[in-house]
Amino acid sequence: MKQATKFVHAGTEPDPSTGAIMTPIYQTSTYVQEAPGKHKGFEYARSQNPTRQALEEAFAIIENGKYGLAFSSGVAATDAVIKLLQPGDEVIAANDMYGGTYRLFTKVFEKFGLKFHFVNMHEANNIASLINKNTKLIWTETPTNPLINVVDISAVSAIAKKHKILLAVDNTFATPFLQNPLDLGADIVMHSVTKFLGGHSDVIQGCLVMNDKELREKLYFIQKSSGAVPGPMDCFLVLRGLKTLHVRMQRHCENGARIAQFLRKHPKVGKVYWCGFEDHPGYAVAKKQMRDFGSMLSFTLKNDDVEEAKRVLSSTKLFALAESLGGVESLINHPASMTHASIPREERIKNGLTDSLIRLSVGIEDADDLIEDLNKAIG
Ligand SMILES: Cc1ncc(COP(=O)(O)O)c(C=O)c1O
Numbered sequence: 545m546k547q548a549t550k551f552v553h554a555g556t557e558p559d560p561s562t563g564a565i566m567t568p569i570y571q572t573s574t575y576v577q578e579a580p581g582k583h584k585g586f587e588y589a590r591s592q593n594p595t596r597q598a599l600e601e602a603f604a605i606i607e608n609g610k611y612g613l614a615f616s617s618g619v620a621a622t623d624a625v626i627k628l629l630q631p632g633d634e635v636i637a638a639n640d641m642y643g644g645t646y647r648l649f650t651k652v653f654e655k656f657g658l659k660f661h662f663v664n665m666h667e668a669n670n671i672a673s674l675i676n677k678n679t680k681l682i683w684t685e686t687p688t689n690p691l692i693n694v695v696d697i698s699a700v701s702a703i704a705k706k707h708k709i710l711l712a713v714d715n716t717f718a719t720p721f722l723q724n725p726l727d728l729g730a731d732i733v734m735h736s737v738t739k740f741l742g743g744h745s746d747v748i749q750g751c752l753v754m755n756d757k758e759l760r761e762k763l764y765f766i767q768k769s770s771g772a773v774p775g776p777m778d779c780f781l782v783l784r785g786l787k788t789l790h791v792r793m794q795r796h797c798e799n800g801a802r803i804a805q806f807l808r809k810h811p812k813v814g815k816v817y818w819c820g821f822e823d824h825p826g827y828a829v830a831k832k833q834m835r836d837f838g839s840m841l842s843f844t845l846k847n848d849d850v851e852e853a854k855r856v857l858s859s860t861k862l863f864a865l866a867e868s869l870g871g872v873e874s875l876i877n878h879p880a881s882m883t884h885a886s887i888p889r890e891e892r893i894k895n896g897l898t899d900s901l902i903r904l905s906v907g908i909e910d911a912d913d914l915i916e917d918l919n920k921a922i923g
Pocket of ligand 1: 617618619620642644645685689714716717735736737738748749750868883
């Protein structure tokens with residue numbers, strides 16, 4: 545199946561009992577058994593649910609993987625991957641990524657004896673020097689949130705394979721429309737489904753996709769044992785969202801490119817971070833591993849003044865000032881005080897995330913209207 549067909553049909557078959565074309569919302573906590581242990585494959589809804597099962601199949605199909613698992617949030621999916629590890633194990637993670645992932649690693653898991661190293665993965669070779677016999681996982685995100693750095697997944701995967709280390713890639717910003725990390729050698733793909741996959745700002749959800757059966761069994765065991773599963777209504781909403789992912793992403797990418805070009809020419813704008821610019825340090829890798837450049841971008845004002853940035857953040861009318869991203873509507877965000885506030889300031893600044901940085905999630909509205917909105921707000 546070609547990509548567009550996959551997005552429309554992945555995981556969904558007409559319901560066997562009625563022929564309903566949309567997968568029903570199986571709003572149930574348990575399933576009646578004929579005799580002890582004699583059932584239809586469904587025992588208790590934390591372990592199995594038909595709506596969730598359809599969605600998990602869909603996740604696997606759209607990421608070119610064999611197995612999908614759905615979680616109650618993106619961080620719950622990340623949490624499940626880290627629970628594969630033992631005290632004493634070490635993780636090498638990107639130094640520029642979603643603040644909540646950093647918080648989970650450092651504030652929740654470090655105290656259980658896991659060690660996290662944060663490194664700039666723009667140069668894949670930076671990773672090799674941190675590897676030792678305890679290194680069990682490499683965690684990366686590309687393009688990164690919010691600085692839109694690009695990590696060469698094939699290059700990182702070659703290092704991970706050489707040392708028999710698992711590689712997990714957070715594919716939230718790119719989506720399977722733009723890039724498929726499993727095809728580039730990753731072992732696990734993670735998504736904050738909350739974002740582009742759901743696409744309508746109405747669901748919190750996460751997922752993992754993998755090819756290895758043993759890895760799937762371990763992660764399924766963690767999913768049911770820790771219990772961070774999404775409800776059937778949320779699974780239904782995401783099944784519906786996936787059907788239009790390719791159409792939404794096309795418009796997201798077109799609008800993202802228009803806005804990036806507009807910002808770059810604006811006399812009051814300083815730096816614009818978007819991986820579709822030919823002089824972006826990750827452009828060549830992005831061109832190689834992605835099908836387009838996406839609609840996530842960040843920028844600073846020329847004077848780099850925090851108060852001026854805050855004024856812009858509060859002045860847009862179409863771009864709503866809110867956390868999150870990837871919905872049909874455009875959002876504007878202040879990473880330093882919102883999505884990335886959990887990263888210590890010195891750490892943020894060291895990695896280029898300044899107090900005046902503004903992040904945009906460009907939606908699928910008319911690009912002219914979006915440009916006018918930004919133009920008025922920047923002044
Ligand atoms: C790149 C990235 N990964 C993971 C997450 C966490 O996902 P969730 O908010 O669904 O738990 C986010 C949330 O903003 C994100 O942007």
